[in-house]
Amino acid sequence: MRNLGIVALCAALVAGCAGRAPAPVQVVQPTDRFMDCTAILAEVQANNEKVKQLASDKGLKTAQNVAAGVAGIVIPVLWFGMDFQGTADTEITALQTRQQYLAMMADQKRCGEEPEPAPPPAARAKPRAKPKPVADAQ
Numbered sequence: 001m002r003n004l005g006i007v008a009l010c011a012a013l014v015a016g017c018a019g020r021a022p023a024p025v026q027v028v029q030p031t032d033r034f035m036d037c038t039a040i041l042a043e044v045q046a047n048n049e050k051v052k053q054l055a056s057d058k059g060l061k062t063a064q065n066v067a068a069g070v071a072g073i074v075i076p077v078l079w080f081g082m083d084f085q086g087t088a089d090t091e092i093t094a095l096q097t098r099q100q101y102l103a104m105m106a107d108q109k110r111c112g113e114e115p116e117p118a119p120p121p122a123a124r125a126k127p128r129a130k131p132k133p134v135a136d137a138q
Helices: 002-016 030-034 037-074 076-081 087-108
Strands: none
Touching (some): 037 076, 037 087
């Protein structure tokens, strides 16, 4: 009975090391109201890079799980090292939702639209009023 408790404790410790808990980004953040078009674009690009990294991590984690599953046939303790938390999927979904929110903000602030062109100089200049002829007083 004591050995079973030790095995269960070791399994719990190994399973705890199997992967990290998801840390999804908040869709709406307190600083959003202060963002201008440049800041929105910078965050969109940073989020795109993060999604690429998470997709790569997801592929590596899948390969690790497959290897642990196959090796677990011989050494069943390795099955406790498999990651079933879906960290990358959760974080990618949160980032995609954040990207949609940022796109809505950019649309509201009219980011990406060209400013209205200034009228040509001739149209801007006001024509000078001609002086009225003064009638001779007799």
